Amino acid sequence: QDSSSKDAAIDKPKVVIIGAGPAGLFCALMLARSGKVTPIVLERGQPVETRGKDIGALVRRKIINSESNFAFGEGGAGTWSDGKLTTRIGRNSENVRLVLETFVKYGAPEKILVDGAPHLGTDN
8 A cells, every 4th residue: 555545544434343254244345445434343253264273173172262163253153154145135136236246256156146046165
């Protein structure tokens, strides 16, 4: 970043978002895109790579890290789900479409835009 963009970020109001699950991450993304505020995401758990090791220790050796497990950490509780993207508000609604297109923009397969029961992160 150049100094002018750093100065602009300093002058913007800061909004704290609690949790790096799907809602928190999308909230931060939308606020950042607005350009009006600087979102700050606070997450109690670990980044996904470390969290994966902690979950492995829990499943294989029954060792629990109370701050990094299925419930806490980057990506939220759904990170270690079966990968289904389920909604009851209509697949073609503007908001659902925005979420799916955002996933594709950041690396999800394009087929989630047309699949009747899209999945991310699993082969099922």
